[in-house]
Amino acid sequence: MKSDVLNIDGLGYRYPGASTPALTNVSCAIKAGECICLTGDSGCGKTTLLLAIKGLLRGGSHSGTIKIALPVSQDAWSVPVGLVFQKAESQILCTTVAEEVAFGPENLCAPPEEIDVRVRKALMSVGLDGCETRNVERFSAGQKQRLTIASVLSMNPSLLLLDEPTSQLDRQGKQELCTLLAGFKKQGYTIVMTEHDPRPFTTIIDRYLPIADGRSGAPTLSLPDRERYESKTAAKTEPTGVTERGVAIHAREIALSYPETGVALKQVSLKVLQGERVHLSGGNGAGKSSLLRCLAGLETPGSGTVELAGIANPRPEHLPGKVGVLFQDPSRQLFAESVHNEVAFSLHRLGHPPNEIERVVTETLRICGIGHLGERAPLTLSFGEQHRVALAAVIAPRPAVLLLDEPFAGLDFPQRLSLLEILAELPDRYGATVLIASHDELPDHTWADRTLKLSEGRLDETTH
Amino acid sequence: MLRSSDYACQYMTHDSPVHRLGAGWKIAIGTLLSTLAVGVRTPAELLTLVVVALGYYFMARLTLFDLWRDARFFVLQAVLITTLYCLLNGLSKGFWPGVRQSVQIILFYIPGAVLLRTTRTGDMMRGLRRVVSYRLSFLVFVSIRFVPFFLRELDEIMAAQRLRGARLLPRQLIDPRNWGDLFHCLLLPLMVRALKTADDVSLSAEAREFGTRKQRTFINIPRRDESAITAPEGQRPACPAEVRSCCRLGPEARKGLS
Numbered sequence: 001m002k003s004d005v006l007n008i009d010g011l012g013y014r015y016p017g018a019s020t021p022a023l024t025n026v027s028c029a030i031k032a033g034e035c036i037c038l039t040g041d042s043g044c045g046k047t048t049l050l051l052a053i054k055g056l057l058r059g060g061s062h063s064g065t066i067k068i069a070l071p072v073s074q075d076a077w078s079v080p081v082g083l084v085f086q087k088a089e090s091q092i093l094c095t096t097v098a099e100e101v102a103f104g105p106e107n108l109c110a111p112p113e114e115i116d117v118r119v120r121k122a123l124m125s126v127g128l129d130g131c132e133t134r135n136v137e138r139f140s141a142g143q144k145q146r147l148t149i150a151s152v153l154s155m156n157p158s159l160l161l162l163d164e165p166t167s168q169l170d171r172q173g174k175q176e177l178c179t180l181l182a183g184f185k186k187q188g189y190t191i192v193m194t195e196h197d198p199r200p201f202t203t204i205i206d207r208y209l210p211i212a213d214g215r216s217g218a219p220t221l222s223l224p225d226r227e228r229y230e231s232k233t234a235a236k237t238e239p240t241g242v243t244e245r246g247v248a249i250h251a252r253e254i255a256l257s258y259p260e261t262g263v264a265l266k267q268v269s270l271k272v273l274q275g276e277r278v279h280l281s282g283g284n285g286a287g288k289s290s291l292l293r294c295l296a297g298l299e300t301p302g303s304g305t306v307e308l309a310g311i312a313n314p315r316p317e318h319l320p321g322k323v324g325v326l327f328q329d330p331s332r333q334l335f336a337e338s339v340h341n342e343v344a345f346s347l348h349r350l351g352h353p354p355n356e357i358e359r360v361v362t363e364t365l366r367i368c369g370i371g372h373l374g375e376r377a378p379l380t381l382s383f384g385e386q387h388r389v390a391l392a393a394v395i396a397p398r399p400a401v402l403l404l405d406e407p408f409a410g411l412d413f414p415q416r417l418s419l420l421e422i423l424a425e426l427p428d429r430y431g432a433t434v435l436i437a438s439h440d441e442l443p444d445h446t447w448a449d450r451t452l453k454l455s456e457g458r459l460d461e462t463t464h
Numbered sequence: 465m466l467r468s469s470d471y472a473c474q475y476m477t478h479d480s481p482v483h484r485l486g487a488g489w490k491i492a493i494g495t496l497l498s499t500l501a502v503g504v505r506t507p508a509e510l511l512t513l514v515v516v517a518l519g520y521y522f523m524a525r526l527t528l529f530d531l532w533r534d535a536r537f538f539v540l541q542a543v544l545i546t547t548l549y550c551l552l553n554g555l556s557k558g559f560w561p562g563v564r565q566s567v568q569i570i571l572f573y574i575p576g577a578v579l580l581r582t583t584r585t586g587d588m589m590r591g592l593r594r595v596v597s598y599r600l601s602f603l604v605f606v607s608i609r610f611v612p613f614f615l616r617e618l619d620e621i622m623a624a625q626r627l628r629g630a631r632l633l634p635r636q637l638i639d640p641r642n643w644g645d646l647f648h649c650l651l652l653p654l655m656v657r658a659l660k661t662a663d664d665v666s667l668s669a670e671a672r673e674f675g676t677r678k679q680r681t682f683i684n685i686p687r688r689d690e691s692a693i694t695a696p697e698g699q700r701p702a703c704p705a706e707v708r709s710c711c712r713l714g715p716e717a718r719k720g721l722s
Contacts (some may be wrong), residue, residue, distance in 0.1 A: 093606060094609070097584075102682075105675045106682055107675070109681050316626040
């Protein structure tokens, strides 16, 4: 019978200044070698629970206990718990791979020869051996994710915590991570992970612990609420906002390359009709964002031409009101003191009359399901709500073309589905053309009229 | 303007005589060169210092393209300063002081760029620990390490806001009525991102036991030629097998897991 590595009993936690607790009476016991997945909606308390296990919650009010069994062979240069955070970008602190992986053991005052052994072992475990002196800036999202895992493994933890490890990864990256975690499990690591969509990991997960509103439910052996992850099918109608379908996006033979990374786009041609819904798929680094930047005039291609919403070779200054672009992280574009003002910003800039602005903002907030947040400050909202505010701000001027770059990143499955439902309405309501660039598959497979696949800078088209 | 996906002053994983110099030496050389840059007055002194500074830069196996990436914003500034001097004092009296001041600024900055381009985090902390605590030296280095990250953020925020109608182009910012956009649409989101990132970074460092002990040790990393890795994709020589294996989890790498 395996002993408990982690035992949580009646854990409660309230962040400083918060009116409601983030965790309430959470209890669970995890045995050595188990792989547990915490499931639940965004903001339910999964990350807070991981921070509590690692002992990183400062201030606030705590209750209950967390007991972690130390392994017998634990030395002074090891830690019982290792935590890998969601965003690799802001987690990597050093300039080279070896330094990053050595950072933990160095802080534990391990002797240099011991650090050397650990760095090699950790990099071998994640398949990055031979990259010790590489600059981390050049790594892909998947490589960065593996590096962050190696930087925690080098501290010899017996309990490995992973917070949304696949949020930035494409399908191949997810498969690789699954293989990696299966290997760790074989080696005897105990793994606790949070995941919006645990389906890629069902073969290695032993139990699921549902969390809802900061409370833990009964652990289950199979994925709870499986149907919520199933692809949905919405009824589709032909766009009503347009009578004759013109060309909304027309790119001809676009080529783009960077001196440091080589060719990003190879003679890409693309024609999208008014009111079409297009999914531009492709793995990390396939060139999706580069193509979107070329279309929006943020990047001047080496050769080729772009025509967007009737504007030839557009510059960003030509596009407000005609083209909307939603980037990955909504907090990059939020600044106003209220949601209402945030959404009204572009309309003011376009010179709409005040009563028209009021009407459009109210309607847009309703379409995006955030009518109740009108007077709230955007930066105080949750990630999912901020995402909707950013979307509302982009669609308020009723753009003829809407471009979205990785719009599903950081959203849980119901939020993704809800976003897609909002986007599905736009062609019908306003005749808008919607192009989604995403490595994630769409929660509704029937949403897109066309799926384009970008791979190594080349574009292939598949029609449904 | 040359297109680049990189930002200035990123660490280059080459091997060079400058890379092999201790961080303390590089700080000392940099301080000396920057001080001299402030003091030069005659064309001969300036020319000599330009030759020395560029010699130091190229000794680090950095290229003209790297120099362009590091100093391109200063070129714009040089044009502005020289033009202003000429406008204020006339071409004959204003040109030389304008050129001198512009070149002085670039010369002041170049040793710092060399330090960042050639010094790893650990080396920097090792170099500074004789002067300040390792906690403080890490703080200094991390602030610099994230400069490329924030330049990227700045670029992304600017792109998003311009597409929403914010007036952020240099020619638009000449008009004081648009300065509000600079603060609200660009600096405010950037500050929010900076605070959030600082939070993430400190949490990541804390999770890896940073600052829990009075001292810390340092790994010894032997230097080796990394030109195969840092060269542009199309110009790279074939990677050695062990480097190739890191690009994706291949069968060799998977063997190590079992």
